[in-house]
Amino acid sequence: xFSLFYGLWKYLFTKTEYHILxxxxxxxxxxxxxxxxxxxxxxLEGLPPDRIVPTVGLNxxxxxxxxAKLVFWDLGGQIGLRTIWEKYYEEAHAIIYxxxxxxxxxxxxxxxxxxxxxxxxxxxxxxxxxxxxKQWQDLPGAVSAEELARxxxxxxxxxxxxxFEAVSAYDGMGIKFAIDRLVEVIExxxxxxSLRTRAGAAxxx
Numbered sequence: 083x084f085s086l087f088y089g090l091w092k093y094l095f096t097k098t099e100y101h102i103l104x105x106x107x108x109x110x111x112x113x114x115x116x117x118x119x120x121x122x123x124x125x126l127e128g129l130p131p132d133r134i135v136p137t138v139g140l141n142x143x144x145x146x147x148x149x150a151k152l153v154f155w156d157l158g159g160q161i162g163l164r165t166i167w168e169k170y171y172e173e174a175h176a177i178i179y180x181x182x183x184x185x186x187x188x189x190x191x192x193x194x195x196x197x198x199x200x201x202x203x204x205x206x207x208x209x210x211x212x213x214x215x216k217q218w219q220d221l222p223g224a225v226s227a228e229e230l231a232r233x234x235x236x237x238x239x240x241x242x243x244x245x246f247e248a249v250s251a252y253d254g255m256g257i258k259f260a261i262d263r264l265v266e267v268i269e270x271x272x273x274x275x276s277l278r279t280r281a282g283a284a285x286x287x
Contacts (some may be wrong), residue, residue, distance in 0.1 A: 097146065097149055097150050097151045098150050098151065098269075099150070099151040099152075099153060100150055100151070100152055100153070100175040100176065100265070100268050100274070101153050101155065101170075101173050101174050101175050102152055102153065102154050102155070102174065102175060102176050102177070102178055102264070102268075103155050103157065103167070103170055103171070103174045103176070103177045103178065104116060104154050104155060104156040104157065104178045104180065105157060105159070105167060105177060105178070105179050105180070105195075105196075105199060106159050106179055106180035106181060106192065106195075107159040107181075107188060107191050107192050107195055108158070108159040108160045108161075109159070109182065110159060110180040110181055110182045110192070110215060111180055111182060111215040111216060111251040111252075112156050112157075112159065112180045113141055113156055114251040114252060115156075115178075115180060115213070115215070115249075115251035115257070116141055116143040116154055116156045117143075118251050118252075118254050118257060119143055119145055119154065119257065119261070120143055120145065121254075122145075122254055122257060122258055123145035123146065123147055123258075123261075124145055124146070139157075139158060139163070139166070140155060140156065140157055140158075140166075140170075141155075141156040142154065142155060142156070143156065147258075147261055147262060147265055148261075148262050148265040148266065150265050150268075150269070152261075152265070154178075155170050155174070157170065159195075164195060167199065168202055168204065171202055171204035171205045172204045173277070174205065174208055175208065175209075175268050175271070175273060175274050175277060176208050176209040176210070176211065176264060176267070176268050176271070176273075177199065177205065177208055177209070177210045177211070178211045178212075178213060178264070179192075179196055179199070179210060179211070179212045179213070180213045180215050180251075181212065181213065181214060181215060181230060182215055182216055183214035183215055183216055183217065183224035183225045183226075183230060183248070184216045184222075184223055184224045184225075186225065186233075189230075189233055189234075192234075193233070193234050196212075196234070196236075197236075200236070200239065200242075206242075206273070207241060207242050207271065207272055207273040207276070208242060208271075208273050209242055209243045209244075209245075209264065209267045209268055209271050209273065210239070210242055210243070210244045210245070211245050211247065211260060211263075211264045212227075212230070212231075212234070212244065212245065212246045212247075213246075213247055213248075213249045213251075213260060214226065214227045214229075214230045214246065214247070214248045214249070215249055215250065215251050216250060216251070216252070217248050217249060217250045217255060217256070218250075224248075226248055227246040227247055227248040228246070230246060231246045242273075243267055243271070245260075245263060245264070245267070247259065247260040247263070
């Protein structure tokens with residue numbers, strides 16, 4: 083009887099935890115996104131944009147969304163820091179890739195860095211959410227998510243699901259919709275199933 087009630091309690095009150103990488107080149111708005119997520123999903127007030135400095139290393143954010151616990155790993159995007167990204171690939175359930183949609187001159191660098199990420203074997207099958215950040219409420223002249231998708235023209239996605247959303251990390255536009263959509267995809271992902279199986283096997287060692 084105890085095990086029955088425990089199983090019911092676990093089902094009702096425990097939430098699955100997912101690890102999500104937040105990647106992108108320098109000044110794309112990754113940390114601003116992380117701070118906005120804190121204020122949108124919790125009672126914590128994130129740092130105001132004018133107090134955010136470039137990430138050197140790792141920022142971690144935790145929220146609860148769509149009946150799941152989400153842990154975000156925001157990694158520095160400067161060229162010299164991108165080599166540490168792969169240290170976090172193996173445990174990641176999904177990738178959020180942030181692009182400054184107002185700066186087409188940096189699209190090629192963003193595309194090159196993203197393609198390198200997607201080629202790495204440790205991220206095989208991880209769902210990908212690409213955010214066309216800094217939309218019109220934030221800065222004028224931002225390209226749409228559709229235009230960005232056409233520019234990136236991603237070919238070899240290794241069977242992973244790829245989504246594009248237009249957002250503003252500054253005022254929060256589109257972020258909740260994008261995150262809730264990502265959680266739905268993560269829950270159905272073969273990548274999640276694989277990580278869960280591996281964690282279960284490790285727990286029995």
